[in-house]
Amino acid sequence: xxxxxxxxxxxxxxxxxxxxxxxxxxxxxxxxxxxxxxxxxxxxxxxxxxxxxxxxxxxxxxxxxxxxxxxxxxxxxxxxxxxxxxxxxxxxxxxxxxxxxxxxxxxxxxxx
Amino acid sequence: xxxxxxxxxxxxxxxxxxxxxxxxxxxxxxxxxxxxxxxxxxxxxxxxxxxxxxxxxxxxxxxxxxxxxxxxxxxxxxxxxxxxxxxxxxxxxxxxxxxxxxxxxxxxxxxx
DNA sequence: ATAAATGTTGAGTTGATACTCAACTCCTCA
DNA sequence: TGAGGAGTTGAGTATCAACTCAACATTTAT
Numbered sequence: 001x002x003x004x005x006x007x008x009x010x011x012x013x014x015x016x017x018x019x020x021x022x023x024x025x026x027x028x029x030x031x032x033x034x035x036x037x038x039x040x041x042x043x044x045x046x047x048x049x050x051x052x053x054x055x056x057x058x059x060x061x062x063x064x065x066x067x068x069x070x071x072x073x074x075x076x077x078x079x080x081x082x083x084x085x086x087x088x089x090x091x092x093x094x095x096x097x098x099x100x101x102x103x104x105x106x107x108x109x110x111x112x
Numbered sequence: 113x114x115x116x117x118x119x120x121x122x123x124x125x126x127x128x129x130x131x132x133x134x135x136x137x138x139x140x141x142x143x144x145x146x147x148x149x150x151x152x153x154x155x156x157x158x159x160x161x162x163x164x165x166x167x168x169x170x171x172x173x174x175x176x177x178x179x180x181x182x183x184x185x186x187x188x189x190x191x192x193x194x195x196x197x198x199x200x201x202x203x204x205x206x207x208x209x210x211x212x213x214x215x216x217x218x219x220x221x222x223x224x
Numbered sequence: 225a226t227a228a229a230t231g232t233t234g235a236g237t238t239g240a241t242a243c244t245c246a247a248c249t250c251c252t253c254a
Numbered sequence: 255t256g257a258g259g260a261g262t263t264g265a266g267t268a269t270c271a272a273c274t275c276a277a278c279a280t281t282t283a284t
Contacts, residue, residue, distance in 0.1 A: 019230060030274050035232055046272065062194040071183050071191060078200045079187050082174040083213035088190045090220060100223060101195035107219045108202060111212055131260060142244050147262055158242065 005067050006040040009053070012064075013038075016057050026056040044068035117179050118152040121165070124176075125150075128169050138168040156180035 013023055013034075020038070024031035027049065036042040044050065047070040054061035065072055078084055096104070125135055125146075132150070136143035139161065148154040156162065159182040166173035177184055191197055208216070 021230070029272090031230090032232075032275080033273060035230095036273095039232075041233080042273085043271080049272085062197045066192050066194045066197055069188065069192060071188060072197075074204055075191055075197060075200050076181070076183060078204050079183060080178050080181055081210075081213070082178045083210050083217075084203075085174045085178055085184075085187060087213060087217055087220070088187055088196075090217070091196075092186060092190050094220070094224065096195075098195050101193070101199060103223060104216075104220065105195075105199055105202070108199070108206070108216065111215060112206065133260075141242090143260090144245080144262075145243060147260095148243095151262075153263080154243085155241080161242080 003067075004040050005044045005064065006038045008064060008067055009034075010038040012057055012059055016059075018057065023053065023056060027052045044070060046070065047072045115179075116152050117156045117176065118150045120176060120179055121146075122150040124169055124171055128171075130169065135165065135168060139164045156182060158182065159184045 013020070019031075020034040021031040024034045027034075029045075029049065033042070033045075037045060044067075045053070047065070047068075050064055050068055050070060051061055051072065054064060061072075079088065094100075125132070131143075132146040133143040136146045139146075141157075141161065145154070145157075149157060156179075157165070159177065159180070162176055162180055162182060163173055163184065166176060173184070191200065206212075
């Protein structure tokens with residue numbers, strides 16, 4: 001059973017020994033909001049709030065971001081290209097494994 | 113100078129000889145909304161409305177979708193994978209040309 | 225045991241998104 | 255010339271996203 005965004009965030013935050021209040025203060029939101037997010041009483045925050053959270057928690061953002069279903073500005077910018085969309089659609093149908101993703105990642109590097 | 117979403121939509125609709133009223137009716141929205149979109153008085157519609165428009169107009173959705181800056185459900189589902197996000201971030205930094213996109217597209221096919 | 229720190233909850237707020245409705249104008253063609 | 259089809263405009267609405275504030279509960283340290 002897949003873990004929720006809230007559970008994931010709570011785990012990460014606890015592992016860093018930071019209180020909801022401290023996290024919230026650094027991120028720039030109310031701590032009660034963090035609480036609700038962690039207990040899945042509210043949907044995940046906006047993409048840029050997730051980014052800030054990850055910066056404060058010194059953790060890579062990809063996992064939380066992916067789990068949130070939100071799209072970062074960076075990724076959004078990427079898909080303003082029809083070629084990128086077509087590519088992604090095909091990748092989606094192929095349902096790549098992580099290994100295959102990494103293979104693709106390597107081929108990307110060898111492109112330049 | 114890049115063409116706007118509205119101009120693009122107007123061109124496609126006209127090329128199919130469909131009135132704003134007919135398009136709107138098929139799509140399930142008010143025709144005055146279509147008018148405003150076409151004249152860029154309002155931002156592009158929601159992603160799924162764009163999809164419907166493209167279905168009714170029998171035109172591939174990628175171009176309008178990309179031009180809108182919105183993200184389709186299909187693409188959104190794509191990026192629920194951290195590997196995909198990492199990949200896209202790298203691609204973003206590399207700022208791929210369309211030619212390079214197509215090269216990558218070919219390498220994708222040869223992956224299976 | 226109690227004070228301080230930490231976490232939870234309910235009820236609102238604010239701003240943006242995604243539209244609709246009524247009232248026009250313009251064009252054409254019979 | 256006037257009726258019908260097509261397009262435009264201003265003003266308003268509904269829903270939702272992304273939060274905040276006040277009050278209370280729970281956990282922790284001493």
